[in-house]
Amino acid sequence: MTSSPQLASSAILERDGRYLFVRRANPPSADMYAFPGGRAEPGETPAETAVREFHEETGILPRNPQLFQTYDLPPRESDGSGARHFFLSVFKVEADPGLEAVAGDDAASVGWYTSTEIFALPIPDSVRDCVEKLELIRPR
Template sequence: MTGDRLHPARPFLAASVAVFRNGKVLVASRGRAPWEDLYSLPGGQVETGETLEEAALRELEEEVGVSARLTGLIAPFEVIEREADGRVKHHMVIAVYAARWLSGEPRTGPEAREIRWVTESDIASLPTTPGLAGILAQAFAHDRRLPPA
C-alpha cells in the first residue's frame, strides 16, 4: 500500500464487484496489504474521471481477467482501521456491485493470489476480509431476484 493510503488525510473511494456464474460468486485471496491472503472481491481505487461502474469493471478485468455485466449496486461499504493510539490507519469507501459473468477465465496475479468460484455456504469456511460475508449475503439475495442467466 502506498504511503498516501496509509494514515490518509482523506478517505479513498473504491469499487468492487461480486461476479456470479452458475450460482457461484468469484472471490480472490488478496496478494497485497491490507488483508493479504484473505478472500475478498476483485476491486480497487476509482481513478479521476472514472465512474464507480467503470472502476468496478476495469478492476475486475485488471485483477482477474474477467468481463461481466453489472446488475446492480449492492451497498456502500466503509472500512476504517485505527492504530492503537486512535489515528486512522486506513479509510476506504467501497461501492460494491453485483454482476453476471460474460467472458474470461479467472487468472491469478499480483493482486489475486488464489481465485475460487464459491457457493453462499462456502463463504463461512474461508478466511475473508472484514464484512465480506454480509456483503455477499446481500449480493446472493440480489442475484436470486434476477432472471436466470
C-alpha cells in the same frame, strides 16, 4: 484533521450459486478472500473502478455494473500503521459464461465458491455482509 476516505470498488460475479473470489496478495486484507476490486484512479466513477479492477484481477471484462452495497471502512489496527480509510462501492456485474478467470494484478489466486465455502474462508466483514444479503435475494 482526518483526510477523506480513499474510494474503492469491487464487483460480484455469480454463476450457478458460486461467487468469483480472489485471494488478495497485498494489503489491505492481504491473504483474505474477497470480491475482485481495488482503489479508484483519478477521474474514475465507482462503476468504472469496479470494471477495471475486476478485469485486472481476473482477466474477465464484466459488463452492466449495478450498485449493490456501499461500505465506510475506517482503518483497522490489524492493517498496520499505514492503514487507510476506504469508501467501498460494491457492484453486481455480468460476464459471458464461457470466460475463464485467471489471477492477475494483485490477486494471489481466483476461485468460485458457494456461500457455505465463503463463510469458512478468511473474509473481510464487508464481504460477509454482502454474501449474506446476496443469499437472501438469490433465486433458488
